[in-house]
Amino acid sequence: MKAEIFSTGDEIRSGALIDSNTAYIAEKLEENGIEVMRHISCGDDLQVLVEIIREIGGRADIAVVTGGLGPTTDDLTSEAAAKAAGVKLVLDQESLTHIRAMFKKFNRPMSPSNEKQAMFPEGSSVLKNPAGTAPGFSIKIGKCTFFFMPGVPFEMKKMLSDHVLPALLQLQEGIRKYSIVRTITTFGLGESIVGEKVADIVNEFKDIKLGLRATFPEIHVKLYLRGEDEKKMNETLGYAVNRIVDRIGPNIISINGNPMEKAVGELLGTKSATLAIAESCTGGLIADLITGVSGSSDYFLFSGVTYSNESKIKILGVNPETLKQHGAVSIETAREMAEGARRVSGADYAVSTSGIAGPDGGSEEKPVGTVCIGLAAPHGSTAKKWTSPYGNLSASYGSRERNKRWFAMMALEMLRRELLGMAL
Amino acid sequence: MKAEIFSTGDEIRSGALIDSNTAYIAEKLEENGIEVMRHISCGDDLQVLVEIIREIGGRADIAVVTGGLGPTTDDLTSEAAAKAAGVKLVLDQESLTHIRAMFKKFNRPMSPSNEKQAMFPEGSSVLKNPAGTAPGFSIKIGKCTFFFMPGVPFEMKKMLSDHVLPALLQLQEGIRKYSIVRTITTFGLGESIVGEKVADIVNEFKDIKLGLRATFPEIHVKLYLRGEDEKKMNETLGYAVNRIVDRIGPNIISINGNPMEKAVGELLGTKSATLAIAESCTGGLIADLITGVSGSSDYFLFSGVTYSNESKIKILGVNPETLKQHGAVSIETAREMAEGARRVSGADYAVSTSGIAGPDGGSEEKPVGTVCIGLAAPHGSTAKKWTSPYGNLSASYGSRERNKRWFAMMALEMLRRELLGMAL
Secondary structure, eight states, rough: EEEEEEEEHHHHTTTSSSOHHHHHHHHHHHHHHOOEEEEEOOOOOOOHHHHHHHHHHTTEEEEEESSSSSSSTHHHHHHHHHHHHHHEEOOOOOHHHHHHHHHHHTOOOOOGGGGGEEEEEOOOEEEEOOOOSSOOEEEETTTEEEEOOOOHHHHHHHIIIIHHHHHHHHHHHOOOOOEEEEEEEEEOOOHHHHHHHHHHHHHHHHHOOOEEEEEEEEEEEEEEEEESOHHHHHHHHHHHHHHHHHGGHHHHHEOOOOOOHHHHHHHHHHHHEEEEESSSTTHHHHHHHTTTTTTTTGEEEEEEEEOHHHHHHHOOOOOOOHHHOOSSSSHHHHHHHHHHHHHHHHSSSEEOOOOOOOOOOOSSSOTEEEEEEEETTEEEEEEEEEEOOTTTTTTTHHHHHHHHHHHHHHHHHHHHHHHOOOOO | OOEEEEOHHHHHHHTTSOOOOHHHHHHHHHHTTOOOEEEEEEEEEHHHHHHHHHHHHHTEEEEEEEOEEEEEETOOOOHHHHHHOOOOOOEEEEHHHHHHHHHHHTTTTOOGGGGGGGGGTOOOOEOOOOSSSSSSEEEEEEEEEEEEOOHHHHHHHHHHIIHHHHHHHHHHHGGGGEEEEEEEEEEESOOOHHHHHHHHHHTTTTEEEEEEETTTEEEEEEEEEESSOOOHHHHHHHHHHHHHHHHHHHGGEESOOOOOHHHHHHHHTTTTEEEEESSSTTTTTTHHHHTTTTGGGGGGGEEEEEOOOHHHHHHHOOOHHHHHHOEEEESHHHHHHHHHHHHTTTEEEEEEEEEESSOOOSSSSSSSTEEEEEETTTTEEEEEEEOTTTTTOGGGGGGHHHHHHHHHHHHHHHHHHHHTTTOO
């Protein structure tokens, strides 16, 4: 079955918004053995919307459409679908009741324009949206079955997995093929290096398709395999994964797609050890990553985001002499920060960061991108100085954000290797 | 002039790679007064490539194409362009010399396949690529002038600014148009409410196009205006913005597109006041947002991410009795957390959060989504209890993440209104 993905909205058309929905949907369709042929985007322009829907209707078997289901005047997708199908819009009472309920739940006043969200092309089947006010709908136009979904990513994702993918698998019936994806998370090697290391292993398996995805600063290696014999496929993938693990070794964070913070959390869990953090240049990002994992309260106790020297001294007990002699961005200060966080919180482990995220504040001796990371463990403490590969990018490339993120990942990587007894 | 953007490559088609080039190009074209009508993507499939190029050739005035100019067998763009134009590929000696020189410079061995990169459709003009080995080219197919560029972002960006945009401005000659966008950031009103409040104001200005963008949980109102008289356009937009400010009032965070954390930072700056934070359920997110703003070290002193009760007591001096009597998630605890953060850091203002981000940990009396936010100011402290509209969404679509973010925004909103002397 040939699919096309159609994303609508002026923010996407004009480039104000990067369309990440389409890549997400494409990946899910491919994983389910459906071949994506084209992506198309256009703005909130009724005529263009109708044109494109008709084109797709004459070309594809399946189309997944996002955006334009909102209540505002520039939400035109339902109207366009009706025009393209040559039917009128009709009210779906059940959806209207749902929309009213959602507004009650969020206790927001419901405006008349929201009733528009309960109008669908005649003959279409409604796709429930438990996450928001805009239901989706499915309708056949030309030779193509269309699935219209809202553009809000988390609403779209929920609707895709709950309603669209199951429906697609039914449409496939008989020709159903299994499609398995394994994701290996790596950190510390460039995309091209990872690509080279992995490519010739994957090439030995003629059925496995390789995908590399840079979810900065991690590189995710994705192995796609399609076929009928699920058990055999899993064996093949397992074997390929092991080969890749042997090849890339310590730079592998997880072989189940878990990101760094989750992998570290699991390691702390298995050791039933607790963690504290002292953050200067990362400004709370490490704590935010760690606490983004549900259940992190089992091992995470405290992070002191000590931006000022005074707070480093008062909260973490850093020695003023250390700050005076070596400065805030120094191995010595980072080490005392980690020791302090561990001491005041009573945690088993602590990591700390002190560095220059930029774009300002760099110097000859300590350029933007410099970070000192401290690590305090039951058996003692250490600290290391690193330089972010993104330090010298101009601010317009988001060097500050990238540096902060790289610093945070590097601190978690030092902790991860400590917990695994691995050298760094 | 109507433009389309066409990005090619299997990584994009399959979703392994998010296509950020297209948004970048769209923005640049719009800034230069060229209206982007459609984005299209497809994989490395010669037939589909030819089809799409022919379609665009019959529809658009200008097309900007990226990808498929590399040396490998699945780089098919030049061949597809030649087929679509009905001409043959010819060698460009100058490009071949350049490619050889590049390989020397990077001292990498040049493979015969790289010579392919010097082959262009007959009659096209070559676009130099100082940043890489793959030159681009421009050729008219149908009624459309195509610009083919490599997909490597920094090569594409350089070629776009050096060769493509200047050529486009020439094509526009007299009909040069300006395109201005103004962004108003709002918080606390639903997208549909904002849409209604704004729509009838914008409708009074026939040339202004309205776009609403939900960058959760902020709603951004975007006003697009195109025309020849830049000065007059700015006046018109300024007038429209003032009207919208009168209408939406206190829910407007900024009229220059600044997000909450930046708006709050500027308010602290103008008051030359300092800030401390005490975070439980937000887990460092508020500090991360605040420190994401360059220069935040001028006003941000400290955040205590006190996840455990012990750390609330030891670091922030919360009274154990308060925790025992009212629990961690209580107005009383939140208030003492804020007072503690302000006291230990010596900051002028402090905000605190204690709540239940979920998905676990909720109760009858304190369901997931409950948050208590404390605010300590020079003249005294207060605390309020709120419920996130996303509290009862299931974890599978990010209720934890959304609750954390909403909690953080609500805390910053309380601070913002305090700094403006506004009621909440």
